[in-house]
Amino acid sequence: MSWADGFIAVDWGTTNRRAYLMDSGGKCSAEFDDGRGILSIARGEFEPAIDEIRERLGNRPLLLAGMVGSNRGWVEAPYVPCPAGVEELARGLVRIGDHVVIVPGVSLSNHRCDVMRGEEVQLVGAVASGEIPADCLVCHPGTHNKWVEVSGGRIATFRTVMTGELFSMLKHRSILSDLLAGRAKDGDSFREGVRKGLSGDGLTAELFETRARFLLGRLGRADGASLVSGLLIGEDVRIGLGTRGALRVIVMGRPQLTALYSAALKVAGVESEQKDGEGAFIAGARNIVERLQ
Amino acid sequence: MSWADGFIAVDWGTTNRRAYLMDSGGKCSAEFDDGRGILSIARGEFEPAIDEIRERLGNRPLLLAGMVGSNRGWVEAPYVPCPAGVEELARGLVRIGDHVVIVPGVSLSNHRCDVMRGEEVQLVGAVASGEIPADCLVCHPGTHNKWVEVSGGRIATFRTVMTGELFSMLKHRSILSDLLAGRAKDGDSFREGVRKGLSGDGLTAELFETRARFLLGRLGRADGASLVSGLLIGEDVRIGLGTRGALRVIVMGRPQLTALYSAALKVAGVESEQKDGEGAFIAGARNIVERLQ
Secondary structure (H helix, E strand, O other), X not given: OOHHHOEEEEXXXXXXXXXXXXXXXXXXXXXXXXXXXXXXXXXXXXXXXXXXXHHHHOOOOEEEEEHHHOOOOOOOOOOEEOOEOHHHHHXXXXXXXXXXXXXOOEEEEOOOEEEXXXXXXXXXXXXXXXXXOOOEXXXXXXXXXXXXXXXXXXXXEEEEEOHHHHHHHHHHHOOOHHHOOOOOOOOHHHHHHHHHHHHOOOHHHHHHHHHHHHHOXXXXXXXXXXXXXXXXXXXXXXXXXXXXXXXXXXXXXXXHHHHHHHHHHHHOOOEEEEEEHHHHHHHHHHHHHHOOO | OXXXXXXXXXXXXXXXXXXXXXXXXXXXXXXXXXXXXXXXXXXOOHHXXXXXXXXXXXXXXXXXXXXHHOOOOOOOOOOEEOOEOHHHHHHOOEEOOOOEEEOOOEEEEOOOEEEEOOXXXXXXXXXXXXXXXXXXXXXEOOOOXXXXXXXXXXXXXXXXXXXXXXXXXXXXXXXXXXXXXXXXXXXXXHHHHHHHHHHOOOXXXXXXXXXXXXXXXXXXXXXXXXXXXXXXXXXXXXXXXOOOOOOEEEEEEOHHHHHHHHHHHHHOOOEXXXXXXXXXXXXXXXXXXXXOO
């Protein structure tokens, strides 16, 4: 078994995993995703979960990225500090035997602290493949949105915003639940929420006000998810842009989310370009593995 | 059965209820509280739940306040609009037979929408008993904190902040859960959180940063609840004070919460006075019932 003959790259998150079979020419020739995120796997059960990947995609070396390398995952891969590019990630790999490596996360620890796990592979991959320039601001929505300053092709600094997790909690566990059953989409309610979020007037009051408006007949149930999503994403964009002047933002991730962030950035008067994170992950995995050989 | 011979006042919330037996002289002579909030009572089961109160405190007329009058409660008591004082609440009572009344909530519906249910009895009671002046700013912490402008003895306007519910969701259902097991208390971590919340820099990023600091060894587990509580209460105070200049705030509610809000107000440079809400509720119930006779 040699890395040069092809390998499997796994983006292994908290609730899902996606595995890609990379052929010797560096192309993805097969893939699957399932709900076997790290929270579904008990300690001591990671080896069978890895055997299962090889049964589906072939007996190949494995590069594992994401929460699988966290203290809740299989084997902890300590964070590498910013600034971090493909070289730093390759040097920080944790090797398990000759044919399994775990990609480290990236940390920030100066006047602020922050951590990422998983997004770093997409970011260095997007730079390496020329999908994004070596100097840019990237917004990477997800459970925990990341605003990332890429400089000289490396992750220079970043800031995480809990938007996705907060929306999910509000949807499933709060007094707003019955207002949030629908799907958030761009439109008047979303943009109204974005404007309020951008104003910084007070997110935790605006959230309750959506319920008051609904109770008083001033908000339709169908608009609740879009309004609340707009509030949270507006606050998120306010934080991400910070005191920066007008600029261009690259929004990378799943298309449904990148579309909402792109719409919110437009309300803020900022141009954006959407990129799908999947191709970037594959490019990042390939570029890290090249440094193993 | 006559109201003049004494009655039972019930503060019936979402998760708890507290019942007070008021004697003919207007004094509370017996009371109990239990976990029979409205969410624990199925539709059609309110009458037995009321019988139970009378079995414990005596066969007296009943004044019911709080979420029992909401659309998830027993019988809906429509909101009365601001400005609302004891007269407006008494006129808005919903009568069920001769011996049960439900207190209406209070709504705001102008450029903003807001609703309250339960706090209004305490507010008018505190004014009627002279506990608070006829013109003041009241902060009423709880699941949903209320900032209330009292003017001429009536609730003139108010704003709700979801602080308590958000803290509870973060504690029980988020990636921060294992950091929030302790009890929030005033101290360095709490005040640091308050300062960050007051700054308005970005609550939804600061929340995640507490986890990053913990992972990077820069925050002890014992300080997590105080820091996050400080962040949320700091944001809450920022919203409540808004563009008002320095002033004095009355903080009314349960002592553990009023102490934290009072400490946060001090960080903001604002004097405060703490009041226990229970005596105010009893005074409010008595003043509303007097208008029935």
